[in-house]
Amino acid sequence: MFMHMSVTVAVSGASGYAGGEVLRLLTSHPDVEIGAVTAFSSAGDRLGSHQPHLRSLADRTIVETTAATLAGHDVVVLALPHGASAAVAAELGPDTLVLDCGADHRLVDPAAWSQFYGTDHAGSWPYGLPELMTANPTQRQTLAGARRVAVPGCNVAAVTLGIQPGVAAGVVQARDLVSVLAVGYSGAGRAAKSHLMAAEGLGTAVPYAVGGTHRHIPEIEQNLRAVGATEVSLSFTPTLVPMARGILATTTARLAPDVDPATVRQVWEAAYVDEPFVQLLPAGQWPTTVATQGANTALVQVAVDERAGRVVTVCALDNLVKGTAGAAIQSMNLALGLPETTGLPVEGVAP
Ligand SMILES: NC(=O)C1=CN([C@@H]2O[C@H](COP(=O)(O)OP(=O)(O)OC[C@H]3O[C@@H](n4cnc5c(N)ncnc54)[C@H](OP(=O)(O)O)[C@@H]3O)[C@@H](O)[C@H]2O)C=CC1
Numbered sequence: 001m002f003m004h005m006s007v008t009v010a011v012s013g014a015s016g017y018a019g020g021e022v023l024r025l026l027t028s029h030p031d032v033e034i035g036a037v038t039a040f041s042s043a044g045d046r047l048g049s050h051q052p053h054l055r056s057l058a059d060r061t062i063v064e065t066t067a068a069t070l071a072g073h074d075v076v077v078l079a080l081p082h083g084a085s086a087a088v089a090a091e092l093g094p095d096t097l098v099l100d101c102g103a104d105h106r107l108v109d110p111a112a113w114s115q116f117y118g119t120d121h122a123g124s125w126p127y128g129l130p131e132l133m134t135a136n137p138t139q140r141q142t143l144a145g146a147r148r149v150a151v152p153g154c155n156v157a158a159v160t161l162g163i164q165p166g167v168a169a170g171v172v173q174a175r176d177l178v179s180v181l182a183v184g185y186s187g188a189g190r191a192a193k194s195h196l197m198a199a200e201g202l203g204t205a206v207p208y209a210v211g212g213t214h215r216h217i218p219e220i221e222q223n224l225r226a227v228g229a230t231e232v233s234l235s236f237t238p239t240l241v242p243m244a245r246g247i248l249a250t251t252t253a254r255l256a257p258d259v260d261p262a263t264v265r266q267v268w269e270a271a272y273v274d275e276p277f278v279q280l281l282p283a284g285q286w287p288t289t290v291a292t293q294g295a296n297t298a299l300v301q302v303a304v305d306e307r308a309g310r311v312v313t314v315c316a317l318d319n320l321v322k323g324t325a326g327a328a329i330q331s332m333n334l335a336l337g338l339p340e341t342t343g344l345p346v347e348g349v350a351p
């Protein structure tokens with residue numbers, strides 16, 4: 001029988017969307033004791049005034065994010081704006097497990113970082129997508145025992161999980177990928193202006209970062225190279241739709257020459273048959289975002305458009321769970337040697 005551990009976890013960015021979701025999931029993690037909850041402008045406030053849904057933590061006081069307030073914890077989760085985490089992490093000892101929900105440590109290539117983020121590269125950490133189909137080592141082996149983890153971007157997780165089986169098996173051409181995503185507003189963070197969202201976002205779909213400018217492009221390309229692509233070219237277009245949570249990522253790719261379309265589904269089945277958090281739906285059933293809401297689940301479907309000569313995949317996930325907080329806790333479990341699925345829900349909330 002597995003003996004439960006007692007791991008103290010501090011959450012930084014506790015007043016935000018990602019930090020709030022980390023806290024929600026941690027409240028039902030059997031091995032975790034929640035320590036400091038830290039933030040920035042809301043330091044001194046009751047947590048409940050920012051996260052009224054977290055009843056058991058409502059009377060905690062948010063404290064400032066400093067080396068002193070984060071010291072003494074086994075694990076620190078950083079859910080801070082881009083650029084803020086490197087300085088905080090540098091103050092934490094090498095034995096502390098630090099999980100960064102921000103982008104600062106995801107990209108390996110400093111030139112790609114500078115091109116898309118416009119600042120100096122802080123370096124790269126082991127990447128917190130356990131399902132990434134790397135070999136020798138597997139991504140799970142990379143995460144086992146890690147003390148620094150870069151949690152993937154939410155759109156990145158959705159596109160990667162959708163298309164990687166075909167790329168890894170060589171049945172699609174990674175040099176001709178097209179991804180179009182419907183994304184919910186919480187992906188923009190709590191700092192986005194809510195009155196503008198309501199006035200300008202309700203009842204309409206709004207494309208953004210069109211034309212090869214989105215900072216998730218190099219991260220997706222990095223993932224697909226890691227699973228075996230030699231040449232990757234991705235056209236990536238996200239569109240805001242009026243929902244709070246969720247990403248529906250549709251990716252199409254040209255079939256590789258001489259691939260029998262009948263084998264495509266088998267490739268996706270083999271990739272995900274043993275994955276606890278990624279499910280290939282029965283043929284003909286298409287993912288919906290609502291079915292993943294609140295769950296550390298990615299739902300995937302694949303079909304072949306023989307007329308166009310393209311494979312079509314759809315992946316749905318909750319940006320705040322499998323897209324960040326759930327991925328962080330899944331990676332934490334692996335890093336600490338806990339069962340990977342501990343404390344992570346797979347059931348969604350619907351309708
Ligand atoms: N929202 C999402 O779906 C996803 C988010 N992420 C990443 O998670 C991180 C947090 O995003 P999200 O929760 O959406 O953002 P929010 O705007 O909702 O929250 C930001 C948090 O960071 C704190 N903060 C702001 N500035 C500083 C600072 N200079 N130093 C320390 N803390 C600061 C805020 O504190 P205060 O309120 O007290 O000022 C708040 O707690 C980002 O890096 C984001 O990219 C990743 C994947 C998905």
Ligand SMILES: CC(=O)N[C@@H](CCC(=O)OP(=O)(O)O)C(=O)O
Nearest residue numbers: 102103153154183184185187188
């Ligand atoms: C709606 C919306 O703005 N979504 C954000 C998601 C960002 C995210 O959460 O990922 P990072 O951690 O890489 O910032 C976007 O597309 O940029």
